[in-house]
Amino acid sequence: MSQSEKSRGTEEYAKTHMEESRHLPIYQHRDELIQAVRKNTFLIVTGETGSGKTTQLPQYLYKADLCRHGGIGITQPRRVAAITVAQRVSQEMGVRLGKEVGYQVRFDDCSTKDTVIKYMTDGCMLREILADPSLTQFSIVILDEAHERSLNTDVLLGLLKKTQSKGSHGRKTTLKVIVMSATLETEKLSSFYGNCPVFTIPGRTYPVKEKFCNLIGPKDKDSSVYVKEVVKMALDVHTNEVTGDILVFLTGQSEIEKACDLLFNKAEVLDYRYDVHDRAVEGLLILPLYGSMPTDQQRQIFQPAPKGVRKCVVATNIAATSLTINGIRYIVDSGLVKQLNHNSSVGLDILEVVPISKSEAKQRAGRAGRTSAGKCFRIYNKEFWETCMPEYTIPEIQRTSLTSVILTLKCLGVHDVIRFPYLDCPEERFILTALKQLYQYDAIDRRGEVTKLGRLMVEFPLPPNLTRTLIKAATLGCEDIMLPVAAMLSVENIFIRPGKSEAQKEAEIRHKEIAACAGSSNDFLLLLSVFEKCKASDNPSSWCKDHWIHWRAVKSAFSVETQLREILYRLKQQKDFPHETFVGSRSELLRQCLCLGYFTNVARRSVGKSFCTMDGHGSTVLIHPASCLFGQELQLDWIIFHDVLVTSRVYVRTVCPIRYEWVKDLLPKLHEIDVYELSSVAREEVTDAEMAQWDKKEAAKRQAEAAEDTAKKLEKRNNESSITEARARYLERKQNRLQRKDT
Numbered sequence: 001m002s003q004s005e006k007s008r009g010t011e012e013y014a015k016t017h018m019e020e021s022r023h024l025p026i027y028q029h030r031d032e033l034i035q036a037v038r039k040n041t042f043l044i045v046t047g048e049t050g051s052g053k054t055t056q057l058p059q060y061l062y063k064a065d066l067c068r069h070g071g072i073g074i075t076q077p078r079r080v081a082a083i084t085v086a087q088r089v090s091q092e093m094g095v096r097l098g099k100e101v102g103y104q105v106r107f108d109d110c111s112t113k114d115t116v117i118k119y120m121t122d123g124c125m126l127r128e129i130l131a132d133p134s135l136t137q138f139s140i141v142i143l144d145e146a147h148e149r150s151l152n153t154d155v156l157l158g159l160l161k162k163t164q165s166k167g168s169h170g171r172k173t174t175l176k177v178i179v180m181s182a183t184l185e186t187e188k189l190s191s192f193y194g195n196c197p198v199f200t201i202p203g204r205t206y207p208v209k210e211k212f213c214n215l216i217g218p219k220d221k222d223s224s225v226y227v228k229e230v231v232k233m234a235l236d237v238h239t240n241e242v243t244g245d246i247l248v249f250l251t252g253q254s255e256i257e258k259a260c261d262l263l264f265n266k267a268e269v270l271d272y273r274y275d276v277h278d279r280a281v282e283g284l285l286i287l288p289l290y291g292s293m294p295t296d297q298q299r300q301i302f303q304p305a306p307k308g309v310r311k312c313v314v315a316t317n318i319a320a321t322s323l324t325i326n327g328i329r330y331i332v333d334s335g336l337v338k339q340l341n342h343n344s345s346v347g348l349d350i351l352e353v354v355p356i357s358k359s360e361a362k363q364r365a366g367r368a369g370r371t372s373a374g375k376c377f378r379i380y381n382k383e384f385w386e387t388c389m390p391e392y393t394i395p396e397i398q399r400t401s402l403t404s405v406i407l408t409l410k411c412l413g414v415h416d417v418i419r420f421p422y423l424d425c426p427e428e429r430f431i432l433t434a435l436k437q438l439y440q441y442d443a444i445d446r447r448g449e450v451t452k453l454g455r456l457m458v459e460f461p462l463p464p465n466l467t468r469t470l471i472k473a474a475t476l477g478c479e480d481i482m483l484p485v486a487a488m489l490s491v492e493n494i495f496i497r498p499g500k501s502e503a504q505k506e507a508e509i510r511h512k513e514i515a516a517c518a519g520s521s522n523d524f525l526l527l528l529s530v531f532e533k534c535k536a537s538d539n540p541s542s543w544c545k546d547h548w549i550h551w552r553a554v555k556s557a558f559s560v561e562t563q564l565r566e567i568l569y570r571l572k573q574q575k576d577f578p579h580e581t582f583v584g585s586r587s588e589l590l591r592q593c594l595c596l597g598y599f600t601n602v603a604r605r606s607v608g609k610s611f612c613t614m615d616g617h618g619s620t621v622l623i624h625p626a627s628c629l630f631g632q633e634l635q636l637d638w639i640i641f642h643d644v645l646v647t648s649r650v651y652v653r654t655v656c657p658i659r660y661e662w663v664k665d666l667l668p669k670l671h672e673i674d675v676y677e678l679s680s681v682a683r684e685e686v687t688d689a690e691m692a693q694w695d696k697k698e699a700a701k702r703q704a705e706a707a708e709d710t711a712k713k714l715e716k717r718n719n720e721s722s723i724t725e726a727r728a729r730y731l732e733r734k735q736n737r738l739q740r741k742d743t
C-alpha cells in the first residue's frame, strides 16, 4: 500500500468512527460538559457504561482548547483498558498512537512529550505524582472508573484532594480534576470534594431478562466445575437463541483459556500448545479477553463478527465496566471474580476466586442491554445469590496490603498516613502492618521517616520484597542474576501445565529437564535458567514450545528486565549508591540476596513434609507440587517462598532452600517494633519531645532487662524495707496523735 493510500485509509477510518461517536449519549451534552469543566476545579461525571465518557470527553476538552498549560491525563485501573482505549481514540482522531494520543502502563510507555491525551494506569499516575507532585505536565487529570475503587485510584482521590486544597508547591491550582464513574456512589464522591457538581449523562439502556440457571451452588468453588458449566451455558445460548453476541464472565486467564479450549472442542480438552484463539466453530467466534493479553489480540474484541457468525467473548471482570463491546445481547455470568485479598491467617495477600457482589452482578447483566433488549444467564442458584454474594464490593484499599502505597505516601511527604483523606479508611491494623513491613525492610526508620533505601525502593514498580532483593543484589554488583528473576516473577504464568494427563507428564518431564541441566536447585534459579536459555536460543519461540513454556510471558519478561535494568542503572549513577563485596557461588549469592526480601516468608520444616512459617502466625504450609523442590521436603530444613496458594491446604510456590545463618539476624525484625509505637509514627501529632520520650523509655527498658537478677531482688528488698520503715513511722505518729487526744 502506498503512503497516500495508507493515509486515506486512516482518514476514512477516522471518519467512520467520528460518525459512530455522534450517536453516543455523551455527544448531546458536549457543550454543557465543556462549560462545567471550565467552571469547576473538581467535577464528577457519571453515566452508563458505554455512553462515551472515556473515549469522548478527553477529545472534547482537547478541541475546546482546555489544555493549554499541559495535557490531559486519564487514569484506568487496568492496563488493557488504557491501551485499547488509547488505540481507539488515536484512530478516531486520525493520529498515530504515541503522538498526540498515547498511553503509559507499567513497563510500557507509548507516549512522547508531545502527547496531549495520555491514557495511563492509576499506578503510573501515582509514579507521575511522585516525580512531580504538582503534576505540571497536566492541565486536567481525569480519574476514570472511580467506582472500581482500585487501591491506586483511592490513593489518587485523596492525594488530589490534598494537593488541590493546599495549592501545594507554590503552584497556582490551575489543575482540574474530573472523576468519572459508572452511576455508583456519586454523592459520596461529590461530598468528598466539597460538594462539587455532578454531571450525569442520561443513559440509553434496554431491558435485560435475568435468569438463575441453578447450575452451581454455594459449594461449587472448584474451577473445573464452574468453567464447564459456563461453557455448557454458552453453547446452549448459541444453539437456542436468536442472533446477538455472547459475553461470558469468568475469573482469570487460565480459566478463560480453558473455557475457550472447551468451547472450541466441545468438552474435549485440547493440546495446549495450539494457538486456540480466533477460530470460528460452527458459527461461533471465540475470543478471550483478560488483563495481560497481548496487544494485537485485544483489537479483535471490538471488531464485528463476520456475517452469520456469532461472537463469544470470554472475559474477566474487565468487560463489566472498563471496556464496552458493542453487539452483546447475552451474558453468561459465573458469579465469580478473581480478587486480591489479605489473608490474615497466613499474613499475605492472596489472589483468590470469590463471589461477586450483587451490585456487580447487576452491572454484568446490564452489559446485555446496550443496543437492544437482552438476556442474562446466571449459572448460580438463588441460594448462592442470597448467601454468598455481598451487597456491594469492598474497595481494594480495605482488603489488601498497603505496603507500596504507604511508602509512596511517605515519599510524598504525607507523614500522617492514618488521617490521610481516604474516601473509605482502611483498617488501622492494615496501615500498621504496612508500616511494620516497611520498617522491617529498612525502608522507614523508627520515627516513620523514609530512609535512603526507602527512596531507592520507591523507584521500582515492584512489590517491596522483590525491590529489596534487587537492590541488595545491585549493591553486591550481581544484578545480572536478580534482574531476570524479578522480571520473571512480574509476568504471568511461565510454565504451561496442561490438564490432559499425557501432555501433563510430558510437560513435567520437560520442565524437570531444564531444572536438572541448569543444576537448578530451587524455583528462583529455575526461572533464571529459563530466562537465560531462552535468550541464548536461536529461535526462542520454538524453544519455548518445545519446553512447554509460555513464549509470550517470557517475551514480556525480557522487556520488563530491560526496563528494570534502566531504572537500576540510573540509580547506580548516584554517588551514594551502596556497595558491598561478596565471595561465593552464583547460586549462593542469589539465595542470600533473596533472604533480604523474603525473610518475612521464611518457614522451617516441622512434622513430616510440612513446614511452619516464622512470621508469628506459625501457619502450617506444604510445598506445591509444581515446585522443583516437591518430593525433596525431607532433605530440607529452612526455606523461603514467593507466594501462597490456599485450597483446602496452604501451599507455598516458588521455593528456595536457605541456611538459618542468613536470616538469623533478620528474623528478630519480625517482632521487634511494637504496634503502639507504629500507630504513633503514623500520626502527625508526634512531636520530637514525644519521640525523645520513647527513646528514653526504650533505653530504660533495655537497661532494666540488662540488669542482673540479683540486683533486681536487692532493689526490691530495699524498697520493701523502706516501705516497712515508712509504715512504722506513720503508725508511730498516729499513735502519738491518739495519745495527745486522750490527754
Ligand code: CDP
Pocket: 024, 047, 048, 049, 050, 051, 052, 053, 054, 055, 056, 084, 085, 087, 088, 302, 321, 322, 323, 324, 325, 326
Ligand atoms: O467510558 P464509557 O463506558 O462511558 O464509554 P467508552 O468506553 O468511551 O465507549 C464508547 C464507545 O466506544 C462504546 O460503544 C465502545 O464499544 C466503543 N469503543 C470501541 O469500539 N473500541 C474501544 N477500544 C473502546 C471503545
Ligand code: MG
Pocket: 050, 053, 054, 055, 144, 145, 321, 322
Ligand atoms: Mg469508561
